[in-house]
Each structure stands twice: as structure tokens, then as C-alpha cells.
Amino acid sequence: MGVGNRMKKQGMPMSLQEMGIDRKRKSTAKDSGPTKLVKLDRALRQQETEKKSKKKARLANRDAQITVPPPMPIAAEEDDDIEEILSEDLDISDNAAQALPDDDTSASDSVLASDDEIQQKGMFSEDEDSDAIETLNAANIEGLSRKLDAEQAQQEAEAQAELEDDALQTNIADDNLLDGPDQTTTLAPDLKLLHSRITETVRVLSDFTKLSDPSRSRAEYTSQLLSDICTYYGYTPYLAEKLYNLFSPAEALAFFEANERPRPTVIRTNTLRTNRRTLAQSLINRGVQLAPVGKWSKVGLQIYDTSVPLGATPEYLAGHYILQAASSFLPVMALAPQENERILDMASAPGGKTTHISALMRNTGVIFANDANKSRAKGLIGNVHRLGCKNVIVCNYEAQKAFPSTLGGFDRVLLDAPCSGTGVIAKDPSVKTSKNERDFLALPHMQKNLLLAAIDSVDHASKTGGYIVYSTCSVTVEEDEQVVQYVLNKRPNVHIVDTGLGTFGTPGFTSYQSKKFHKDMNLTRRYFPHRENVDGFFVCKLKKTGPLKTGSTNGVASTNGAATNGTSKKAETTKMAEVNGALSGLEVNGTTEEVADEFGGFDSEEDKTYIERAEKKWLKSKGLDPAAADKSKSKSKAKSKTEAEVTGGEKTRGAGTDKAKALSAEEPKDKTKINGAEKAKVNGTQKSSKPTKKTKQQ
Numbered sequence: 001m002g003v004g005n006r007m008k009k010q011g012m013p014m015s016l017q018e019m020g021i022d023r024k025r026k027s028t029a030k031d032s033g034p035t036k037l038v039k040l041d042r043a044l045r046q047q048e049t050e051k052k053s054k055k056k057a058r059l060a061n062r063d064a065q066i067t068v069p070p071p072m073p074i075a076a077e078e079d080d081d082i083e084e085i086l087s088e089d090l091d092i093s094d095n096a097a098q099a100l101p102d103d104d105t106s107a108s109d110s111v112l113a114s115d116d117e118i119q120q121k122g123m124f125s126e127d128e129d130s131d132a133i134e135t136l137n138a139a140n141i142e143g144l145s146r147k148l149d150a151e152q153a154q155q156e157a158e159a160q161a162e163l164e165d166d167a168l169q170t171n172i173a174d175d176n177l178l179d180g181p182d183q184t185t186t187l188a189p190d191l192k193l194l195h196s197r198i199t200e201t202v203r204v205l206s207d208f209t210k211l212s213d214p215s216r217s218r219a220e221y222t223s224q225l226l227s228d229i230c231t232y233y234g235y236t237p238y239l240a241e242k243l244y245n246l247f248s249p250a251e252a253l254a255f256f257e258a259n260e261r262p263r264p265t266v267i268r269t270n271t272l273r274t275n276r277r278t279l280a281q282s283l284i285n286r287g288v289q290l291a292p293v294g295k296w297s298k299v300g301l302q303i304y305d306t307s308v309p310l311g312a313t314p315e316y317l318a319g320h321y322i323l324q325a326a327s328s329f330l331p332v333m334a335l336a337p338q339e340n341e342r343i344l345d346m347a348s349a350p351g352g353k354t355t356h357i358s359a360l361m362r363n364t365g366v367i368f369a370n371d372a373n374k375s376r377a378k379g380l381i382g383n384v385h386r387l388g389c390k391n392v393i394v395c396n397y398e399a400q401k402a403f404p405s406t407l408g409g410f411d412r413v414l415l416d417a418p419c420s421g422t423g424v425i426a427k428d429p430s431v432k433t434s435k436n437e438r439d440f441l442a443l444p445h446m447q448k449n450l451l452l453a454a455i456d457s458v459d460h461a462s463k464t465g466g467y468i469v470y471s472t473c474s475v476t477v478e479e480d481e482q483v484v485q486y487v488l489n490k491r492p493n494v495h496i497v498d499t500g501l502g503t504f505g506t507p508g509f510t511s512y513q514s515k516k517f518h519k520d521m522n523l524t525r526r527y528f529p530h531r532e533n534v535d536g537f538f539v540c541k542l543k544k545t546g547p548l549k550t551g552s553t554n555g556v557a558s559t560n561g562a563a564t565n566g567t568s569k570k571a572e573t574t575k576m577a578e579v580n581g582a583l584s585g586l587e588v589n590g591t592t593e594e595v596a597d598e599f600g601g602f603d604s605e606e607d608k609t610y611i612e613r614a615e616k617k618w619l620k621s622k623g624l625d626p627a628a629a630d631k632s633k634s635k636s637k638a639k640s641k642t643e644a645e646v647t648g649g650e651k652t653r654g655a656g657t658d659k660a661k662a663l664s665a666e667e668p669k670d671k672t673k674i675n676g677a678e679k680a681k682v683n684g685t686q687k688s689s690k691p692t693k694k695t696k697q698q
């Protein structure tokens with residue numbers, strides 16, 4: 001008898017081995033977690049085998065001669081999960097699928113399928129050779145099975161050789177999909193099955209005592225899970241583990257999942273130009289579907305759909321709104337800038353937060369918007385203009401060098417720090433593979449320096465302020481709580497205060513792994529993509545209560561509330577310079593003690609002294625004679641060249657910046673320009689920048 005129709009159509013059926021059929025039956029108990037995991041493992045392997053088998057079948061079908069009998073329907077308990085998985089991908093008949101038993105050979109209560117079952121159900125389809133049926137009985141099943149397996153093994157070896165030629169390479173680095181010795185790591189993983197195993201492992205880890213396989217430790221499960229996460233989501237093992245450790249297994253999975261989806265598009269109404277209602281109406285008229293972003297913001301609009309490009313509408317070009325992630329509103333809301341204040345935005349490009357501050361201040365007071373990256377600072381200037389902010393001066397400094405030595409005495413300082421971006425992986429998936437251990441040392445180092453500089457740039461005696469807000473778009477503890485704890489230790493003249501952001505978000509960690517943080521760390525706020533559906537963010541608000549106390553060791557005062565007179569400020573600045581110098585590996589020179597005793601009180605004469613001193617120092621460091629340079633100073637050309645090469649940071653700290661540069665993630669060059677965005681609003685402090693810096697006022 002020839003081959004049946006179904007056989008012709010579907011090709012050669014799988015062998016018992018391919019189908020995962022073991023002749024033993026497993027117990028009928030419902031799948032436990034670990035058993036299910038084992039099955040998922042097997043299913044993954046099965047899928048690989050199936051690929052090989054199909055290819056082989058195609059080859060065999062060329063001759064249309066099927067010499068291997070179909071699988072025997074050994075009656076066994078059905079495995080729903082395997083069936084489901086296999087029936088989607090594998091080309092097997094319903095009967096065969098129903099006949100799939102579990103292949104848990106370890107089950108002690110396994111029994112062989114009875115002859116009755118075999119005969120009742122029949123071993124072949126109606127189309128099969130009846131002679132073959134007769135020859136098969138309970139006695140020779142085992143022998144036949146072995147024969148089939150041997151043939152199968154040989155065919156598999158041939159198929160494997162062929163498959164290796166055209167095997168799909170996985171697009172995921174460091175593929176370690178299958179954990180068995182027979183894994184074929186070069187083949188593309190079946191992501192669906194991999195995801196099932198991730199979900200299942202998380203389920204087991206969530207109730208480990210009850211669901212785990214006693215022979216496997218928690219560490220083994222965790223290691224398997226992390227490996228699968230790396231393969232499935234494309235993280236480096238280092239970063240996957242760092243992020244995983246922030247949450248429970250189930251929440252970690254939610255976090256990784258959320259990073260695969262974009263956050264909602266949000267725009268911020270520029271209240272300097274319009275109001276939210278008017279803007280919403282205009283955009284609706286253009287075919288934009290939108291709604292208020294949430295009760296927590298009066299200016300945000302969430303965009304659901306749009307038929308026009310949001311970066312090119314007349315409203316956009318007229319500066320009625322800015323595209324800004326919802327969580328980026330939060331640091332500015334925490335800063336709560338007041339009208340007529342003097343504010344520093346230390347790392348401000350491209351200006352989403354600067355322009356928000358400007359709007360909250362209703363274009364009064366002055367904002368020094370600084371960024372170390374010149375090209376980004378240009379983008380910032382563009383936004384400042386487009387949104388009509390008239391109270392912004394754009395500066396281009398490495399902030400830890402320039403503040404407060406060049407400018408200080410601010411009512412409030414925002415440090416939206418450069419960071420690893422682990423909160424915005426949905427936006428920038430390159431973070432998954434680009435951040436390494438070194439980044440998580442170098443970035444916190446810079447963030448600590450910047451935050452110390454931010455604190456020291458605030459006037460603790462400000463009538464309206466005295467606040468610092470530190471924020472990052474990273475969720476790692478190293479860049480968040482640990483940075484804050486560091487500055488709390490170094491600056492006892494600040495303490496954490498409530499962000500004023502209400503219950504939105506979750507409190508920061510007061511302890512993490514072996515680390516213990518200040519109890520007030522629970523006043524800081526964390527935001528996560530999977531919890532609040534916003535970019536991951538950290539926001540901490542600090543209040544400066546006094547200057548650093550004179551005479552404290554390591555530049556750290558022992559108590560808060562020290563005197564606030566000029567002498568103390570002078571000492572504070574000195575100590576600040578010492579600490580910063582020590583942190584940055586910079587030489588602290590004597591000039592620091594002479595930094596102005598009134599923040600914002602720099603005058604050109606005083607500046608001149610410092611500049612000259614810095615110039616001499618710089619010349620010496622270059623092996624030049626300062627006296628000779630003095631002579632040539634009268635020549636304006638030489639003078640301007642010299643000045644251009646002196647940085648704000650070097651004025652008080654000397655030239656030993658190599659280490660600081662090496663550790664800088666952004667590698668900004670020393671800058672010599674202050675790009676003043678608005679002439680009218682520059683207050684007395686602007687004088688400080690006159691002698692050596694080209695002030696571009698707009």
C-alpha cells in the first residue's frame with residue numbers, strides 16, 4: 001500500500017524521539033513549576049530537532065518513499081503545554097498530538113502503555129500498510145522503537161550537517177538559549193518559548209519554597225532567568241543583573257517588558273505663549289488626539305494620535321509647546337522656582353527644564369542655563385528663543401569647575417545630571433549594551449562632584465529659596481541614593497526635604513543590599529516605566545541650611561546651622577574647593593581662599609587678579625615665562641588668545657584636570673564663552689564673566 005494522503009501532504013511524521021515520546025508514562029499530577037520548566041527546555045530542544053526533521057522530511061519526500069512507520073500512539077497523559085506549543089509550530093496530526101505523553105522518565109510511577117490501548121487506538125492511519133500493523137504488537141514495540149531511534153539518529157546527523165550550512169544566526173548577542181549539553185547555540189532562539197520559560201522561572205522564584213524543584217537552588221533559577229533575559233531582551237549580563245536586583249523577580253520582568261514599549265508622547269504647554277486649553281483646541285483642530293497628561297500637571301498634554309508631525313506645526317514653531325517626556329516635568333516642579341529668583345540650571349541642554357523654569361518664573365529673575373557640551377548648548381539657545389524665554393543666560397562650562405567659583409549665590413539650583421540613562425531604555429536601547437562597570441564608577445563620581453558644586457552654589461541665606469534639586473533619568477542606586485548619601489556626608493549643611501510631588505512615584509531606597517541610607521531618603525522620589533508609565537527618573541530635593549563650618553575636618557562641618565556671615569562663606573568656599581579638588585584629583589591652590597566672600601559679588605577688579613594669577617599659572621604649566629607674557633599683554637591680539645585658553649575652572653583650581661577629564665562621560669572641552677541669552681536680565685554677577693569671556697547676549 002502506498003503512502004497516505006496526509007503523509008504525502010505533511011511529509012514524514014516524527015519519530016517517537018522527535019516527538020518527545022518516551023514509552024513510560026508520567027504521573028497524572030498537574031504540572032508543577034519546575035516540571036513545566038523542564039518541559040519548556042525540552043520544547044526548545046524539540047523545536048530545534050523539529051527544524052532538522054522537517055528539512056530531512058523534505059529531502060525524503062522527493063522520493064515519496066516513506067520507509068519509516070508513523071509514531072505509535074502510546075496512550076499517555078496529555079501534556080497540555082507541550083501540545084499547545086508543538087501544535088502551533090509542528091506539523092503533526094491531531095491524533096499524534098493527542099498521543100503525546102510527558103517524557104518525564106524519572107517518574108517512578110511511570111507505566112508502559114498497555115497492549116490494549118495500542119490496539120484499540122491503532123498504530124497507523126487507515127492509509128498505512130496493514131501488513132505492518134500485523135507485525136507490530138506489544139512484544140516488538142520496544143525493538144522497533146530502538147530501530148527507529150537508530151535510523152533517526154543517523155538521519156539527524158546528516159540533517160544537522162546540512163542545517164549548519166544555512167543555520168540562522170541569532171540577532172541576540174551572547175546567545176545562551178539552551179542549557180542542555182545538546183544545545184545548538186548558533187540557531188535563532190524561539191523567542192516565544194524563551195519568553196514562556198522566563199515567565200515560568202519568575203513564577204517559580206515568586207513562590208520558591210512551594211514551586212521550585214528541590215534539586216535546583218535559587219541561584220540556579222536566577223542565573224537561568226538572567227541568562228534568558230539577556231538573550232530575550234538583549235542586555236549585557238552586567239546591566240541585566242544590576243537592573244534585576246532593583247526589584248522582585250516579577251517586577252523586574254515588568255520593568256524589562258516596559259523598556260520594550262515606548263512611553264506616551266507628551267507635550268508641555270509653554271505658558272509664556274499660551275495656555276493649555278487654547279493649545280489643546282488648536283491641536284485638536286489639526287487632527288491631534290490628546291488629553292491632559294494627568295492630574296499632577298497643569299501644562300502637560302498626552303498625545304494619543306496625530307495626523308501632523310508634532311515638531312512642525314505652526315503652534316510648535318511659534319513656541320506654544322515643547323515635546324517633553326512627562327517625567328521631565330517633575331524635577332522642575334520639585335524645584336518650584338519663584339518669580340524674581342536667581343536660578344542655576346547646571347546641565348541644561350537641550351533646555352526642556354530651563355524653559356519650564358522660565359515659564360514658572362514668568363520670565364522674571366534670571367536663569368543661568370549651563371551645559372558643558374557646546375553643540376547641545378546651541379540647541380538649548382534655539383529652544384530658549386523659540387519658547388520666548390527672556391530671563392535665560394546660556395553658559396558653556398564644565399559645571400563642577402565653574403560653579404560656584406565663577407558664579408554662585410543662587411536661590412535655587414537644578415542639577416539634572418548626566419547619567420547612564422537606565423530609565424530611558426525604551427528611548428535609547430543602546431544603553432542595554434553600551435554601559436559597563438566603568439560607567440557606573442565614572443558617572444557617579446562626576447555626579448557627586450556636580451552635586452557638591454550645586455550645593456555650594458546655593459545661597460543658604462536666600463529669602464525665598466536655598467534649594468537644590470538633583471535628578472537623573474537613571475534608576476541605578478549608584479547614580480541616585482548613593483550620590484545623595486555621599487553629599488549628605490560631605491555637606492552636613494544640607495538635608496533632604498519633601499519634593500512636593502505628592503504621592504506620584506515611589507520613595508527612594510533607605511537601604512539597598514548591604515547599604516544603608518539616611519532615613520530621609522524616603523523623601524526622594526523614584527519613577528519607573530512599568531509603574532507610572534513614564535521614563536525612569538529619580539528626584540531629590542535638598543535644602544541648604546548654612547555654610548560649611550570652619551575648621552571641620554575633610555571640609556565637612558560637624559553641625560548644621562553655622563554662622564552665615566561673610567567670613568563663614570569664605571571658609572565654606574575654601575572648604576568646598578578643597579573637597580572638590582580632592583575628589584577630582586585636582587591640586588588646590590592658595591587662590592581658593594580668596595574667592596569672593598559674597599556670592600554673586602564678583603567685580604571686574606577682583607576677577608582681574610584671579611585671571612592674571614590663573615594666566616601665570618597656566619603659562620608656567622606650559623613652560624612659558626609669565627613675565628614675557630605680561631609684556632605682550634598690552635598687545636590686544638596676544639591678550640585675547642591667552643584669555644581664550646584660560647578656563648573658569650583653572651582660575652581657582654590649577655591645571656591638573658587630566659583625571660577629571662578622563663572620568664568625564666561627556667568629554668566636554670573647556671569652554672570660554674558665556675552665551676548670554678538675554679541682555680536685559682543679567683544682574684550684577686554677569687560682571688564676573690566680562691574680563692575673560694566673550695559674552696554673547698541675545
Ligand SMILES: C[S@@+](CC[C@H](N)C(=O)[O-])C[C@H]1O[C@@H](n2cnc3c(N)ncnc32)[C@H](O)[C@@H]1O
Nearest residue numbers: 347348349350351352353372373398399416418
Ligand atoms: C540629562 S542631560 C540634561 C537635560 C536637560 N536638563 C533638559 O532638561 O533638557 C545632561 C546634560 O549634562 C551635560 N553635561 C555633561 N557633563 C557636564 C558637566 N561636567 N557640566 C555641565 N554639563 C554637563 C550634557 O551635555 C547633557 O546635556
